[in-house]
Amino acid sequence: MGRFLLRRLGMGLLTVFVSSIAVTLLIHLVPGDPVQIMYAQSQGTTPEQIEAIRHSLGLDLSIPEQYLRFVGRLAQGDLGVTVRGQQPVLGLLMQRLPNTLALSVSAMMVALLIGVPLGFLAAARRGGWLDAGLMALVMVGISIPSFWLGLVLLFFFAVQLQWLPVTGNGPLNLVLPALTLGLANAAVFARITRSAMIDAMQEDFVRTAHAKGLPEATVLHRHALRAGLLPIVTIMGMQFAYMMGGAIVVENIFAWNGIGRLAIEAIFQRDYPVIQGFILVFATVVAVVSMLLDIAYALLDPRVRRAV
Amino acid sequence: MTMAGTDPIAVTAAPTPGLARRLFSNPAGLIGTGIVLVLVALALFAPQIAPFAPTRMGAGKPLLAPSLVHLAGTDEFGRDMFSRIVFGARFTLMVGAIAVGISLVVGLCIGLMAAYARGWVEIVLMRLSDVLFSFTETLIALACVAVLGPSLQNAMIAVGIAGIPLYARTAYAAALVEAGKPYFEGSVVAGAGPLRLLLTHLLPNVLPTMIVIATLGLSSAILAAAGLSFLGLGAQPPTPEWGAMLSAGRDFFNRAPWLMLYPGLAIAVVVLGFNLLGDGLRHVLDPKGRDR
Numbered sequence: 001m002g003r004f005l006l007r008r009l010g011m012g013l014l015t016v017f018v019s020s021i022a023v024t025l026l027i028h029l030v031p032g033d034p035v036q037i038m039y040a041q042s043q044g045t046t047p048e049q050i051e052a053i054r055h056s057l058g059l060d061l062s063i064p065e066q067y068l069r070f071v072g073r074l075a076q077g078d079l080g081v082t083v084r085g086q087q088p089v090l091g092l093l094m095q096r097l098p099n100t101l102a103l104s105v106s107a108m109m110v111a112l113l114i115g116v117p118l119g120f121l122a123a124a125r126r127g128g129w130l131d132a133g134l135m136a137l138v139m140v141g142i143s144i145p146s147f148w149l150g151l152v153l154l155f156f157f158a159v160q161l162q163w164l165p166v167t168g169n170g171p172l173n174l175v176l177p178a179l180t181l182g183l184a185n186a187a188v189f190a191r192i193t194r195s196a197m198i199d200a201m202q203e204d205f206v207r208t209a210h211a212k213g214l215p216e217a218t219v220l221h222r223h224a225l226r227a228g229l230l231p232i233v234t235i236m237g238m239q240f241a242y243m244m245g246g247a248i249v250v251e252n253i254f255a256w257n258g259i260g261r262l263a264i265e266a267i268f269q270r271d272y273p274v275i276q277g278f279i280l281v282f283a284t285v286v287a288v289v290s291m292l293l294d295i296a297y298a299l300l301d302p303r304v305r306r307a308v
Numbered sequence: 309m310t311m312a313g314t315d316p317i318a319v320t321a322a323p324t325p326g327l328a329r330r331l332f333s334n335p336a337g338l339i340g341t342g343i344v345l346v347l348v349a350l351a352l353f354a355p356q357i358a359p360f361a362p363t364r365m366g367a368g369k370p371l372l373a374p375s376l377v378h379l380a381g382t383d384e385f386g387r388d389m390f391s392r393i394v395f396g397a398r399f400t401l402m403v404g405a406i407a408v409g410i411s412l413v414v415g416l417c418i419g420l421m422a423a424y425a426r427g428w429v430e431i432v433l434m435r436l437s438d439v440l441f442s443f444t445e446t447l448i449a450l451a452c453v454a455v456l457g458p459s460l461q462n463a464m465i466a467v468g469i470a471g472i473p474l475y476a477r478t479a480y481a482a483a484l485v486e487a488g489k490p491y492f493e494g495s496v497v498a499g500a501g502p503l504r505l506l507l508t509h510l511l512p513n514v515l516p517t518m519i520v521i522a523t524l525g526l527s528s529a530i531l532a533a534a535g536l537s538f539l540g541l542g543a544q545p546p547t548p549e550w551g552a553m554l555s556a557g558r559d560f561f562n563r564a565p566w567l568m569l570y571p572g573l574a575i576a577v578v579v580l581g582f583n584l585l586g587d588g589l590r591h592v593l594d595p596k597g598r599d600r
Contacts, residue, residue, distance in 0.1 A: 142583065244444070245445070248539075267541065286442060
């Protein structure tokens with residue numbers, strides 16, 4: 001278990017390390033002069049001011065020096081300031097992050113609550129018309145663009161029926177974004193649950209349970225389901241990352257004030273410090289969550305705990 | 309020397325007898341192929357099919373509801389939405405093909421190289437792929453667009469780059485299985501050079517897996533690129549690209565819901581088509597995974 005934890009921690013640290021390097025290099029990959037591009041919109045910037053900005057961003061240093069400077073500041077919780085408004089980037093991101101996490105976590109709940117029972121049902125009725133129908137539905141579910149689904153839901157529930165508010169940042173405003181993001185991922189969970197359950201039903205201990213004459217329902221719920229749920233925990237980490245990615249789009253449809261909306265605004269404004277901070281925070285959150293879920297998986301399945 | 313056609317061994321050894329027939333006997337494969345063929349036909353014959361030029365303003369009055377003349381209504385400039393959607397098929401196909409092409413070629417090179425070279429090359433390439441894979445395609449694509457700037461061309465490149473880790477990992481896993489087989493080791497012992505090992509042993513055996521991944525990848529690439537255009541980071545107005553059209557339709561959400569309905573529906577149907585086709589291909593090419 002100790003070795004497993006160490007390896008998992010190493011992978012998480014590597015992820016954050018790679019993203020910190022990528023973020024430092026990012027600004028140098030911009031075709032042309034990033035400072036000129038950033039300040040192209042604000043007129044009347046003198047060459048002296050441009051030089052001062054270049055210096056304050058550390059762009060006059062060599063790339064390894066820039067990286068060390070970036071990491072040194074990061075250790076003190078300093079990700080620089082925004083190009084427009086000179087606000088601290090980290091503070092801005094931390095202020096918005098809880099909204100994105102709330103959206104991703106509630107979408108995950110929606111996806112699990114809808115996807116897992118449907119996948120279980122399909123596996124229990126494997127080969128029947130219910131299975132075929134559910135799997136067709138899953139296929140449609142993963143094909144619908146979230147940005148379109150979001151608009152359609154918004155149109156019906158907020159505009160036509162007026163059950164829910166169109167924009168804002170209260171708890172009620174979370175319903176439609178969470179549904180939008182959750183529904184597509186419910187399809188993924190349904191598919192994984194189905195195949196995990198089918199695998200589990202072929203395991204020896206399930207056959208034994210059948211052989212000793214337990215009723216079908218007991219075998220399904222008490223024996224197969226437990227084994228079938230484990231693979232779902234393993235993909236939850238990756239799914240959470242997809243939710244965070246999907247949140248970027250969904251936040252923009254519903255004007256939900258998360259880091260995704262901030263990132264898109266920053267891309268339009270060429271606010272590189274914000275974009276750099278966003279990538280780093282996103283990668284760190286994803287790394288931490290997937291690490292925690294992997295550890296949870298190891299704790300749940302004694303086979304994994306002992307094997308690694 | 310007998311002719312191939314009269315040689316009984318050659319006849320029975322014909323590769324993939326009736327691949328197309330098996331694909332069409334699978335409902336997913338049949339429907340998927342149908343949708344994809346319609347998309348290709350729309351793209352090829354767009355000028356013949358579309359009743360109006362896609363960017364012609366005043367083809368009808370602004371914001372007309374769908375009718376027999378304007379099957380999908382008109383937008384705020386009186387442009388015919390049906391014609392715009394028909395021409396949009398071209399962008400969808402192009403975006404999908406170019407993005408997947410980038411991911412496939414680069415990913416295949418990385419995966420094969422890692423599986424063949426082993427040692428530190430393998431460790432560096434595959435660990436890096438793992439890390440990038442965990443960032444998710446959305447984040448990589450966004451970072452690329454942030455660097456390159458918003459445009460349709462850059463969105464295609466961004467989606468292509470974002471897909472590389474998945475293709476690299478898949479190619480690597482498939483190549484590793486192949487490299488472990490006795491015939492491969494025999495070939496190494498017999499003194500086959502790297503080119504022979506890579507091109508005649510690994511590549512052909514990895515390709516079937518990669519074709520399935522690429523077909524399914526077309527759907528996610530189309531979805532991702534349309535998403536970027538929807539956010540304003542891809543195709544720019546007045547390009548008749550479905551994601552950009554959907555985004556423009558948001559402003560007339562209440563008065564003209566068809567402006568967001570049809571472009572989104574078009575994306576969903578095409579993505580479904582490629583998903584079904586990929587699923588069908590997987591059934592045909594990999595019978596073991598039939599029930600998964």
